Amino acid sequence: MGKPKFYDFCVHAVPDGDSTAQELVSLARHFGYSGIALANHSDKLPDRKPVLPQVEGFEVFRGIELVEENPSKLHSLIGKFRSSMDVLIVHGGSEAVNRAALENPRVDILNHPAFDRSSGLNQVLAKAAAENGVAIGITLRPLLHSRGTRRIRLLSDLKANLDLARKYDVSLVLCSDAVSCFDLRSPMEMLALAEICGLEEDEALEAISKVPEKIIARNRPGPGYVREGIEVLEGEDLV
Amino acid sequence: MKRLLPSLRAKKRYLAFELISEEPAGRGDIVKEVISSASSLLGDVTTSDCDIKVLGFEAGKGIIQCSHTRVKETRAAMAALTRINGKRATLHVLGASGTVKRATEKFLQDYTVFEPEVQEKKDSRQVPGKVN
Numbered sequence: 001m002g003k004p005k006f007y008d009f010c011v012h013a014v015p016d017g018d019s020t021a022q023e024l025v026s027l028a029r030h031f032g033y034s035g036i037a038l039a040n041h042s043d044k045l046p047d048r049k050p051v052l053p054q055v056e057g058f059e060v061f062r063g064i065e066l067v068e069e070n071p072s073k074l075h076s077l078i079g080k081f082r083s084s085m086d087v088l089i090v091h092g093g094s095e096a097v098n099r100a101a102l103e104n105p106r107v108d109i110l111n112h113p114a115f116d117r118s119s120g121l122n123q124v125l126a127k128a129a130a131e132n133g134v135a136i137g138i139t140l141r142p143l144l145h146s147r148g149t150r151r152i153r154l155l156s157d158l159k160a161n162l163d164l165a166r167k168y169d170v171s172l173v174l175c176s177d178a179v180s181c182f183d184l185r186s187p188m189e190m191l192a193l194a195e196i197c198g199l200e201e202d203e204a205l206e207a208i209s210k211v212p213e214k215i216i217a218r219n220r221p222g223p224g225y226v227r228e229g230i231e232v233l234e235g236e237d238l239v
Numbered sequence: 240m241k242r243l244l245p246s247l248r249a250k251k252r253y254l255a256f257e258l259i260s261e262e263p264a265g266r267g268d269i270v271k272e273v274i275s276s277a278s279s280l281l282g283d284v285t286t287s288d289c290d291i292k293v294l295g296f297e298a299g300k301g302i303i304q305c306s307h308t309r310v311k312e313t314r315a316a317m318a319a320l321t322r323i324n325g326k327r328a329t330l331h332v333l334g335a336s337g338t339v340k341r342a343t344e345k346f347l348q349d350y351t352v353f354e355p356e357v358q359e360k361k362d363s364r365q366v367p368g369k370v371n
Contacts, residue, residue: 189314
């Protein structure tokens with residue numbers, strides 16, 4: 001087993017955030033990430049298709065974070081963007097949206113599920129998430145930028161979701177949700193923060209390396225891919 | 240007062256770090272912000288266990304001392320730092336070591352602090368002063 005590869009799957013570049021994709025990519029690379037997904041909010045997309053920076057030894061994934069209050073419109077947005085995106089994130093925040101996102105197997109990650117007085121998940125939604133393979137995103141930016149009462153709320157929501165995720169075997173994704181390069185943190189620091197916030201060491205490691213890899217493997221099938229569970233293997237793959 | 244025996248002294252780790260910020264900052268600012276971020280994130284009790292001290296800081300890089308059992312907490316507290324003097328900043332831990340000498344040799348010598356503009360010959364669309 002080699003060194004784990006780290007990915008940050010929710011980074012917002014211009015015009016959604018302050019920094020350009022180029023800046024974010026070079027800093028993430030400097031921090032030791034193997035790849036990031038540029039996932040702008042769907043209501044703040046650039047006018048034309050952004051050109052992803054090409055850097056050797058570093059992957060930049062196409063992503064999107066869908067913001068939509070209406071569940072049926074959300075489903076149609078998912079259908080519209082699914083084929084062109086490597087990572088599809090839904091910005092949660094109400095019971096209807098969370099439910100719609102977790103019950104749609106084409107969604108990869110649900111971010112910010114918390115609303116009002118709820119952590120955003122319950123046993124029904126957690127089961128749906130596990131069945132449909134939707135990961136719950138743990139975003140660091142709100143945790144970093146708040147203090148006192150607000151951070152305490154965020155942490156207790158996080159712990160409630162963590163308990164449910166452990167019980168129903170829901171995967172977690174650790175991401176920075178950065179809107180500028182000053183919100184990015186290096187993988188080691190992300191892991192340390194996650195552990196302080198209640199994750200176990202192996203859970204945190206999985207959330208920042210293995211789960212993102214799985215999401216990419218699912219959305220970028222290999223050349224011999226026929227359909228789910230069926231793949232044409234050739235040559236050395238057969239062994 | 241008689242100095243503690245070496246075997247009785249608390250064991251420490253030294254974290255080499257670099258500062259990535261909008262504006263340059265001094266050692267005093269970093270001390271203040273790291274301690275305040277630690278006490279907010281971990282609470283005063285755990286922070287006192289961490290034994291955080293900023294040993295030296297110049298030219299954007301420096302060394303922070305912490306208890307050898309509390310490296311994780313210290314890293315988290317450093318990561319939770321978002322602003323220095325109201326300007327956006329982050330501390331990037333380059334590595335941890337058991338002695339100041341080794342930390343300096345291994346991580347700080349010949350290390351140039353990250354500057355995005357230098358690495359990439361970039362377009363002029365960039366807002367000036369965004370990244371130092």
